[in-house]
Amino acid sequence: MGNKLAFAPIDNGQYHRRTDLAAFEHTYKAEITSIHRLTEHENLYRIQIIDPAEREQFVFLPGQFLMLEIPGIGEAPFSISSSPSRKGDIELCIRRVGSLTDFLAKVERGTHVGLRGPFGTSFPMDKMYGQNILLIAGGLGLAPLRAPIAYVQENRSRFEAVDIIYGTKDPSQLLFTYQYDMWQADDIKLHVTVDNADSSWSGRTGLVTKILDELFAGRDEAYFQNTYAVVCGPPVMFKFVCNLLNQRDIPMQKMFVSLERRMHCGMGKCCRCNVGSTYTCLSGPVFDYWTVMNLKEAI
């Protein structure tokens, strides 16, 4: 009898499906079908999974993210900015900040990229049925909120009052300006503010919290008892906005934030997105604010 140890196929035993393991590096091949310039630094990329069957399989929820890969350049996480009903025909709002996004800023439509995902938790839209929603965004934070906004638009009758409060540093940084009328047409109230107004700006100025204060002055107690909040923006914004919401007795478990981290795997392995030992890619990126309060150094 030989002693040579048997080479055990790795897809037996504890794994029920071969796909459990194969999912790890599975990449959907996708094509950039259009590039829409939003501001000086941000582009909106429409990216379509090439295989029609795979495109149908790519089911995601508002708030989830994916990993976008350009072979030889790199891979990075991006939150999905398009409606979940469009499945694998997605849109990503991408700011030019690093080597991958620099490259993306230069590519032409028709380029093939790789997509992995979708990953992470989502905004619990079904829990918000019959409730009021506050969608609060700062700067690039509007990108992840565009998916829940699209969801609300498509299912408008399921929700009560919906407000978007959106602030940026100056008017030139406002994203998705061409959609504001459509949102308003769907009875989504939009409150836009900028920190530094210029001569072209006739709207409001000041921080998001100032707009919230004004807004809340006209709302009664019943409103706050039946309201969910979704907040996305720079870390410093979370504290101020969520504390303000908490003062109005909106429970922390009804406030949802999306945390930003630089995932390298998206699958709970590389630890790069860890807050303590909590993986932002598995337990997040969408967390309720109570959980965030209990994570050290989350924001």
Place this chain on the structure above:
Amino acid sequence: MLFRVLHKDGLKRLFELLVADNTVIGPVEIGTDRHGQPIHGFAEVSEYETVKLDYKTTKLPAKQFFLPYREDLATFRMAGKDWDKEVDYHSSRPYVFFGLHACDINALNKLDKVLLGGPYPMPYYAAKRKNMFIVGIDCLPQPYCFCRSMGADTALHGFDMFVTDLGGSYFVEILSDTAFNLIKQVECREPVEEDQVRYRQVVADKNKQFTAHVDTTDLTKILDMEFQSDVWKYWGDKCLSCGTCANVCPTCYCYSVHEQVAVDLSRATKTKMLYSCNFIDFAEVAGGHNFRPERHGRLKYRYYHKHRGFVEAYEESLCVGCGRCGESCLAEITVPEVISSVRGGTI
């Protein structure tokens, strides 16, 4: 669990059976330190005489064989705007580990929890982990060993057989069918009362020799209470952020991924490299915001992951108490000292 007793030369026979057909990794002497003491490391072995079964802790853990420092996750063949992705798990042969200490076996068990568990088991690790045969060996506590405090001084599973030197013979725990079939080919016998008494004596003697201890009582709570403590600043000021501790740690698995394109643009590779949470850019995000810009913040994170976060997730620490990090640390930061200072709230 089944037990057998091997004669003194039975272990050599066992090694020869294994090495005849398999790639065997064992502890060998790889050099001497400045005091003339031998330095041990894991390497492929073919001669029983080169295997140092009485070795002290190796400088580097065995993770290079199942969690390589650098590994290609995928390769791409490029053609104009199009490309094809090829994935290889890099597991062409099974490995036999001959002579792993309990701490290193426990390290594997802890890695299993993360890398084989969760919604996305990692095939690169699984391919290697599911294709290894482990012969564990008992050891004597060194001054830096605190595995007993971490509950990692004995291995309960995750190996095929575990050998304890009883002086004139070896006491063998058999945990797998493969191991049972193997030991049948070596002259051995079932243990008698005398062997069991001797075994318990050897273990009791070993347990008396531990000098380093870590008090883990309520440690998760204490770490939360002392999150803002000045002691972190003290250790952070000493820390060089060099990542040596992660490099020598048998349970550190964090990594970074980067891609490279061939000069002629025909191919590209996606490579995973083990990383360290002490590196300055570990928690940096696009645009340059760094969630842990300071050294003490990163050092603290490392302790929180090992001793708090992992405990919360898996009800055991990610540290096995092998003491390698403390021994290798250029700034002489050791786990027992850090934990004790955090517990006390002072240096």
